[in-house]
Amino acid sequence: MAFSKMWATPKRRRAEPEEQHVFRPEWTQRYLVVERDDGEGAECLVCRRPIVATRERDVRRHYEAEHEHYEAYAAGGERAALVERLRRGDALAAAALSREERAVRASLGVAHLLALHGRHWFEGGLIRRCLEAVLREALPEHCRLLDEVDLSPESVAQKTLGLARNLHAQLAARGPTFQAYSLAFDDQAFVGVDNRLLVFVRGVDQDYEVDEELLTVVNLAGQPGVEHIIRVLSDALARTGLTWDKLVGVASTGTDWLCSEEKGLVQLVQDRASRARGGLGGGSPLPHCAGLLHIDVMGSRELDVGGVVDAVAGWLALMRTRGVATLGLRMLLEEAEHHHGGEVSLMCLSAWLRRGKALKRVFTLRRELGAFLATTGAAPNAALRDPLQDPDWLCDMSFLVDMQAHLAELAAELRVPGNFAFTVMDHVCTFSDKLQLLRAHLSAGDLTLFPASRELCGELDHQGQAVREVLASHRYQEGLARLHAKLQRQFEDLCAVKRDLDMFADPFSFPVENAPLHIQEELIRMKSSSTLLCEYREENLGSFYAGLPPGCYTELQAVTFRAASLFDSSCITDKAFTYLLKHQTRLSQLGTDEHLHALLRIATSNFEPRLDDLVRARSRSLA
Structure with a gap:
């Protein structure tokens, strides 16, 4: 079956974010926030910090993490008086922490910032000296x-562990x-920080609020068997309050050891989840999306027909040892070092x-790079005396540069959070059709969608080189076909x-006869309700399903919970990727796995640490 037909979906509205970013006046008394003057989010009346993403969950989490002790002012008149006092800037009069506790809270805040930015524990001392200079x-x-x-x-290291435990406790309360x-x-095997498996969880609650968090980090040193990893994973799920029978999907990087059909980790996870549901699959299979994470990095491997990336990486490494005088190449190396700490x-x-766009910059600097290689005598292939003057190799490079640009567009679409999994299908289906179009253009010698190749073609045609025939050759067609497959x-x-995702995306347009038998009656009742149709058109998907009458659409909501909990983006894994990439030197110097796990949890978490809880826990331990 053709890929585009297999993925064809009915016309439906585009999913909106989980909640509309509209400030609600009742939040002022409930969460002690006011709308910002520019209309861009909310501002906390207590700490005056902006809350950019104005969804109720974000406002509530800030309040619970930072100012929940104000719940002591619960009565209506007392609460209103508190709001007015805070509006006047009289926050200290309502504060519940002692002077010593505020000092501990301040040190926790510094430890949190150091962790977020991947800084060393001892830099807390530098911050203290800076503050002392300012205050003096x-x-x-x-x-x-x-x-x-x-x-x-020592204190910053311990506080970092405490912050991570607090974030995990919030996840365990949500689980x-x-x-x-x-x-x-x-x-993450391709970023230089190997021997670690990062496991993330995405869950949806009764109100269709979605949480994506780091579940655990598994140390792969010594090549432990997948059975051992399953045990570690089971322990992490148990600590978070999650059971195997609620697992509905898996996403991965698609590397071989994860995806092996016989002994791969994903297969064992699927089997474990199936057994937990009584071996019946819960009415729905456990899908595995093997290409969602880092799709641009993994996809470019199928298109690197000439080994371009490895060759260029070797040249850049050589430049670091030999040194370069050209400004463009020096800036390129500095950028690489900045991204890798x-x-x-x-x-x-x-x-x-x-x-x-790193390889594209190398392509624009190919003359300077060729001059550098000429001085060193370096070449990636003994058969090529000067690869950057060889038309075939340059075609390989320009083709990869152009295709990486198309892959980067797809990856950017898959990094956008706040939608649902059926948007992944839409984006991948569209990219599949685009691959077919690119193949047709290459066959016809049309380089409209290949700007780097078009530039190279004009340059080499000026020298009498017939490059269009090279670009239309089977090797590039085969690369595109491999990526498509x-x-x-x-x-x-x-x-x-797909049926569940389509029904979740647009239940009013979904054909009743295509729904499972046990859902058809509920779907008919929903379609006949003009009130629900109006709410569906006005609300976003999460709010619409959360607002359904309790107990009336239980079978349909079971399907929608599964659809909403599938990973809809690679946002959180890319956050971890960037953190690992930029701070790998710092992370490699940590003494224990516990500290590494703590830093990764803090760097990727969408929760705010509840500093007051940590402060009071410390006060109780000292009492």
């Missing part, structure tokens, strides 16, 4: 306050409320060249739940 000149009477703020390396959840396995390996350079293979599991 600006507010000398308050300089002694810093004596109570402990920012020693039992999930109606369904899915997992994402990211081995100063520690650049061949593996890191290869991953960097497969993302973004890989996408079809990696995303085919979503076809098994």
Whole structure:
């Protein structure tokens, strides 16, 4: 069956974000926030911090994490008086923390910032000295306050662990409320930080609020068997309050050891979930989306027909040891070092060249790079005395540059959070059709969609070179065909739940006869309700389903919970990818796995640490 037909979906409205970003006046008394003057989000009346993403869940989480002690002012008149007092800036009069507790809270805030930015524990001391210098000149009477703020390396390290435990406790409190959840396995094997498996969880609760968080990090040193990884994963799920029977989907990078049909981790996870549901699959298969994570990095491997990336990475590594005088090449190396925290390996350079516009910049600097290679006598292939003057090799490079640009567009679409999984199908289906169009253009010698190849063609045609015939050759057609087949293979599991996704996306247009028998009666009742149709048109999907009358559409909601909990983007895994890439030197110097896990949890979490809980827990332990 053709890929585009297999993925064809009925016309439907585009999914909106989970909640509309509209400020509600009742939040002022409930969460102590007001709308910002520019209309861009909310502002906390207590700490005056902006809350950009104005969804109720974001406002509520800030309040619960930072100012829940104000719940003591619960009565209507007392609450209104509190709001007016805070509007006047009288926050200290309502504060519940002692001076010593505020000092501990301040040190926790510094530890949180250091973790978010991948900084060393001992930099807390530098921050303390900076604050002391400022206070000594600006507010000398308050300089002694810093004596109570402990920012020693040992204290910052312990506070970082405490912050991570607090974030995990929030996830554990949310876990039992999930109606369904899915997992994402990211081995990050291509960024230079190997021997780790990052496991993320995405869950949806009764109100269709979605959480994506780091579940655990598995140390793969010593090549543990997948049975051991399953045990570690089971322990992590149990600590989070999750059960195997609620697992409805898996996403991964698609690497071989994860996806092996016989002994792969994904297969064992699917089997474990099936057994937990009594071996019946719960009425729906457990789909595995093997290409959602880092699709641009993995996809470019199918298109690198001439080994371009590895060759260029070797040249860049050589330039780091030999030094270069050309400004463009020096800036290129500085950018590579910046993205990798100063520690650049061949593996890191290869991953960097497969993302973004790095290889395109190399392509524009090919003359300067050729001059450098001429001085060193370096070449990636003994058969090519000067590869950057060889038309065939340059065609390989320009073709990869152009295709990486198309892959980057797809990856950017798959990084947008706040939609649902059926948008993944739409984007991949569209890209599949685009691949067919690119193949047709190459065959016809039309380079409209290949700007780098068009530039090279004009340059080499001026020298009498017939490059269009090279670009129309079978090797590039085969590369595009391989990528097309890989996408079809990696995303085919979503076809098994395509019916559920379509019904979730637009229940009013979904044919009743195509629905499972046990859902058809509920679907007919929903279609006959003009009130629900009006709400569907006015509300976003999550709010619409959360607002259905309790107990009236239980079978349909069971399907929608599964559809809503599938990973809809690679946003959280890309956040971890960037953090690992930029701070790998710092992370490699950590003494224990516990600290590595803590930093990754803090860097990727969508929760805010509840500092007051940590402060009070410390006060109780000292009492």
